[in-house]
Amino acid sequence: xxxxxxxxxxxxxxxxxxxxxxxxxxxxxxxxxxxxxxxxxxxxxxxxxxxxxxxxxxxxxxxxxxxxxxxxxxxxxxxxxxxxxxxxxxxxxxxxxxxxxxxxxxxxxxxxxxxxxxxxxxxxxxxxxxxxxxxxxxxxxxxxxxxxxxxxxxxxxxxxxxxxxxxxxxxxxxxxxxxxxxxxxxxxxxxxxxxxxxxxxxxxxxxxxxxxxxxxxxxxxxxxxxxxxxxxxxxxxxxxxxxxxxxxxxxxxxxxxxxxxxxxxxxxxxxxxxxxxxxxxxxxxxxxxxxxxxxxxxxxxxxxxxxxxxxxxxxxxxxxxxxxxxxxxxxxxxxxxxxxxxxxxxxxxxxxxxxxxxxxxxxxxx
Numbered sequence: 001x002x003x004x005x006x007x008x009x010x011x012x013x014x015x016x017x018x019x020x021x022x023x024x025x026x027x028x029x030x031x032x033x034x035x036x037x038x039x040x041x042x043x044x045x046x047x048x049x050x051x052x053x054x055x056x057x058x059x060x061x062x063x064x065x066x067x068x069x070x071x072x073x074x075x076x077x078x079x080x081x082x083x084x085x086x087x088x089x090x091x092x093x094x095x096x097x098x099x100x101x102x103x104x105x106x107x108x109x110x111x112x113x114x115x116x117x118x119x120x121x122x123x124x125x126x127x128x129x130x131x132x133x134x135x136x137x138x139x140x141x142x143x144x145x146x147x148x149x150x151x152x153x154x155x156x157x158x159x160x161x162x163x164x165x166x167x168x169x170x171x172x173x174x175x176x177x178x179x180x181x182x183x184x185x186x187x188x189x190x191x192x193x194x195x196x197x198x199x200x201x202x203x204x205x206x207x208x209x210x211x212x213x214x215x216x217x218x219x220x221x222x223x224x225x226x227x228x229x230x231x232x233x234x235x236x237x238x239x240x241x242x243x244x245x246x247x248x249x250x251x252x253x254x255x256x257x258x259x260x261x262x263x264x265x266x267x268x269x270x271x272x273x274x275x276x277x278x279x280x281x282x283x284x285x286x287x288x289x290x291x292x293x294x295x296x297x298x299x300x301x302x303x304x305x306x307x308x309x310x311x312x313x314x315x316x317x318x319x320x321x322x323x324x325x326x327x328x329x330x331x332x333x334x335x336x337x338x339x340x341x342x343x344x345x346x347x348x349x350x351x352x353x354x355x356x357x358x359x360x361x362x363x364x365x366x
Contacts, residue, residue, distance in 0.1 A: 031073035031104030032097070036064050036084060039111045043068025046087050049109075054079040054096075075099050084109045145174035149183065152190075161194035165210075181221035185228060188214035192235050211235055226256035230263050237270040242279070245270065249283075261291035269300050277307035288326075295333035299343060302326030306346060319350050 032051065036044040047064045055078050062072045080099055084092045093114055097107050152167035168187045175183045188211045195207035215232040222228065233248030249267040253260035268284035271277070284301035287294055305323040312318060327343045327350075334340065 028101070029074050030077055030099040030101050031071065031075050032062075032080070032082070032099065032107055033071040033104040034069070034106050034108040036068040036070065036109040037111060039115060041112060044084070044086075044092075044109070044111075047092070048085045048087075048089075050083040050085060051075075052081040052083070054081060071104060073104060077101055082107055141174050141176070145171055145179065148174065149186075152186070156186075156190060156193075159193075159197070161190050161197065165190045165194060181218050181225075184214050184218035184221065185225075185231075188212075188218055188228075188235075189231060192231070192238075195238070208235065208239055212239075224255055226252040226259065226263075229255065230266065233263070234266060234270065237267075237274070240274075242271075242274070242276065246279070246283075261287045261294050261297065264290065265294060265297045265300070268297070268304065272300055272304050272307065275307070277304050280304035281308065288329075293333060295330050295337060296339075298326050298330040298333065299337070299339045302330060302343070302346070306350075317350060324350055 032049075036047055036049075038044050043064070043066070045064055045066045045068055047068070049062050049064070049070055049072075051060045051062065051072060052058070053076070060072070062070050064070045077099055079096065081094060081096050083094045086092055093109055093111065095107060095109070097105055099105050148167055148171040152164045152171060155161075155164035155167065165187060168183060168190055172180075172183045172187065191207045191211035191214065195204045195211060198204040198207055212232075212235060215228060215235060219225070219228050219232070229248045229252035233245045233252065236242075236245035236248060246267060249263045252263040256263075264283045264287035268280045268282075268287060271280035271283060281301065281304040284297055284304055287297035288301055291297065302323055305320045305326060308320045309323070310318040324347065327347050330337070330343050331340060331347075337343075
């Protein structure tokens with residue numbers, strides 16, 4: 001045995017349980033030794049090398065010391081797979097080698113070197129280069145999308161909807177996968193707002209048609225988005241398509257039960273503004289049932305009921321049952337709300353002119 005071999009055994013503190021007839025044993029077996037370095041060139045101390053023999057089912061392990069060195073002797077001659085694992089047990093790198101008789105076979109794990117070699121091999125592969133070129137192209141495209149979209153957002157915030165829509169149109173061809181429905185939805189919303197501020201009726205109609213087209217495309221991509229259904233419902237209502245609007249608000253409520261009160265509220269307010277008080281009362285009653293603390297829903301429910309009131313020849317208002325209670329509930333929930341003055345005025349009018357028997361019921365409750 002060489003002095004070099006002896007020094008390695010002593011330096012690495014290899015302990016043998018039994019050392020009888022050492023020369024014959026060493027002559028019949030081989031071993032493994034080496035050093036493990038990280039990508040920063042520092043020793044990988046406390047790492048484990050899993051040793052798997054290829055010809056037969058056999059596995060063992062050896063750990064690195066503080067210098068990142070390891071040694072395993074007494075291995076049968078053959079082919080081995082070595083897997084370097086970190087202290088957490090995660091595989092870092094795998095190498096294969098052949099163990100011969102005599103001195104241990106040197107197998108180093110130099111991660112910086114191995115990564116460089118692997119990268120060079122991959123870069124020499126035409127498919128790899130093609131993939132890298134596509135990634136660079138996609139990154140440029142994504143950067144362009146973000147810049148264009150952000151510019152559109154800034155104009156939208158300034159209520160320059162026509163200019164904003166033009167930028168979102170430019171952003172659409174740059175969008176891919178999950179970004180496509182986002183841009184489509186923004187285009188729909190922007191054209192819908194543009195129609196709302198447009199004074200020319202023909203232009204208004206064109207903007208709404210564009211909004212409708214983009215909402216339908218966005219929903220084709222993401223059919224289960226309740227906000228899209230809600231916004232499309234508002235658009236249909238502005239176009240006078242009441243049945244379509246009701247269907248979209250209903251769909252939004254089904255998809256998002258926790259937000260259903262808000263969707264029925266939107267439908268109800270639109271119906272009030274279109275003087276369809278029966279439909280409005282049904283929707284707004286549903287909104288208050290789903291969320292009893294929705295103050296605005298109570299106000300507009302009261303307004304819908306007030307719109308259904310009858311008038312006697314003497315001018316007395318015959319209110320629909322529940323009208324006064326709805327106004328009172330609104331004021332209780334939001335006494336300083338934006339419609340508080342209007343609600344109080346309506347109550348004064350109703351309470352001074354509702355039939356006597358209704359007043360008596362109120363007094364009895366008090």
